[in-house]
Amino acid sequence: MAEKILAINAGSSSLKFKLYAMPAETVMMSGQLDRIGTKTSSFTYVIAGKQSKLVSPIADFVAAIQMVIDTLLSSHVIASKTEIVGVGHRISHGGKYYSQPVLVDADVKAKIHELSVLSPLHNPVNLLGIEAFEKLLPAAKEVAIFDTAFHHTIPAKAYMYALPYSYYEDHGIRRYGFHGPSHEYIAQRAPELFGREQTRRMISCHLGNGGSLTALLDGQSVNSSMGFTPLAGIVMGTRSGDIDPEIIPYIEEELHLDSHAVREMLNQDSGLLGLSGISNDIRDLDIAAEAGNKRAQLALDVYVHQIQQYIGAYTTDLQGLDTLVFTAGIGEHSALIRQRVCENLGYLGVRIDPVKNEANALSIEAADSRVKVAVIPTDEEIVIARDVVQVLGDQA
Known part of the structure; x- marks a missing residue:
């Protein structure tokens, strides 16, 4: 049976999303909300190949996500919020803690917050997105997919900084790398093509x-x-x-x-x-x-x-x-x-x-x-959706 998975990519004032029917990887709806928190906020979305656009004030991320859910329901893409079983969130910084996607719990949220000092433009917003979805889609499982996780294969000679070694041991100061879902998609897609x-x-x-x-x-x-x-x-x-x-x-x-x-x-x-x-x-x-x-x-x-x-x-x-x-x-x-x-x-x-x-x-x-x-057009959202399916499968 198809599972509906929502892939979320939150920026400082934007929210990109795709709703997938998995494992077929069929995109049921995709969209983007821009300029969140301003009077010129916009919501552009595509359902069955037809694009629509709304321009109206969107107060914050909770309002943005509520707008997405309302549109999914009013457009009959879903009949009930409970059809969405998992939400995958692209998280900027996972630090030394995460080399794989993980199910979100209180400890994961605390670590995302802790790492906000290292990714001040993104981690706080990523956390807002998680908390908003927990409130608005309480039946769905939240999964964190970290930008840094894909790069944990980088060897020490490339990730170490020439600082006192204790800074690495005690504080995790090293090269992490980012845009993991995008680079991972290219790593998968290019061999398929060439x-x-x-x-x-x-x-x-x-x-x-x-x-x-x-x-x-x-x-x-x-x-x-x-x-x-x-x-x-x-x-x-x-x-x-x-x-x-x-x-x-x-x-x-x-x-x-x-x-x-x-x-x-x-x-x-x-x-x-x-x-x-x-x-x-x-x-x-x-x-x-x-x-x-x-x-x-x-x-x-x-x-x-x-x-x-x-x-x-x-x-x-x-x-x-x-x-x-x-x-x-x-x-x-x-x-x-x-x-x-x-x-x-x-x-x-x-x-x-x-x-x-x-x-x-x-x-x-x-x-x-x-x-x-x-x-090659990147597709971070499909990487996120696949990771959600993997994590939910591991939890089953």
């Missing part, structure tokens, strides 16, 4: 407002650009990415800022937004750069350069490169970023076909490219 031999040594580029690159060897993560927190790695929409750590106490002393203010600056006022002074959106920066804005062009140059650096480093980790994958919002839709990233990778044997690239084709490599270059 075969295992072609995808043995693969780099997955998850490029969105947040971004990370992962080196995948035989489907397992062996390195990833985000670190102890999602702040590390490449330049992102509003996050700084890698910086000299001495910058932090220097800023605190020179500008008389406390650690909270510096953390907020690094997470919310930096990255593409901080460099350009215009926007955290690549599309806005493309337009501004075309019009001659030098800071917009600088932001794009720094962004592309850092992605190229990680690709070079991870090709070393993999001792070669078979497939390069672009995924997530920018990776899937920005032909310009893909073209700019790849134009300096000829030494690796990467060459792309400009016509295929402009068309966002599945394979965009040129005929003489030694490396497969692919554009």
Whole structure:
């Protein structure tokens, strides 16, 4: 008998979801609520191929989730709330505690809260989502799927920081890696599309407002650009990415800022937004750069350069490169970023076909490219739904 599973992906002011009939993996309804907590909140959803959109104030995450449940019922996708047996939540940081998805209980919630200091933009919101669903769908089981779990295969030489060893032993300070469900999906999907031999040594580029690159060897993560927190790695929409750590106490002393203010600056006022002074959106920066804005062009140059650096480093980790994958919002839709990233990778044997690239084709490599270059839309929600089924099955 089919089980209805809800996959939830909560952002700082957004909520993405898909309702699946499992194990067939049929999407019964999908949708996204944006700008939660504002007067211009919107709810876009798709049922049986038909898209609908509502624009109205959504006060908070409880109201957002209530709207989803009400729509499921009024659209007759479900006849009763009790039909939903499991809800899977993408959780940003699982720290040293979790390498697998787990059934949510009081201890799990306490640890998600404890780890909020390491993922301040996401863990608190993830916890709000869990608590709202516990209230509104009391019969369903809640399952936590951690962004960091997929990366527990990274070897010590790649995850250790050169700090006093006791910091690792006593406080779990190490590289964790994030965007696990997305990179896991690419690790599963690419071999289905291109075969295992072609995808043995693969780099997955998850490029969105947040971004990370992962080196995948035989489907397992062996390195990833985000670190102890999602702040590390490449330049992102509003996050700084890698910086000299001495910058932090220097800023605190020179500008008389406390650690909270510096953390907020690094997470919310930096990255593409901080460099350009215009926007955290690549599309806005493309337009501004075309019009001659030098800071917009600088932001794009720094962004592309850092992605190229990680690709070079991870090709070393993999001792070669078979497939390069672009995924997530920018990776899937920005032909310009893909073209700019790849134009300096000829030494690796990467060459792309400009016509295929402009068309966002599945394979965009040129005929003489030694490396497969692919554009694969990510599907974090199906990874979440599969994990829920696994956890509920283990509990049975």
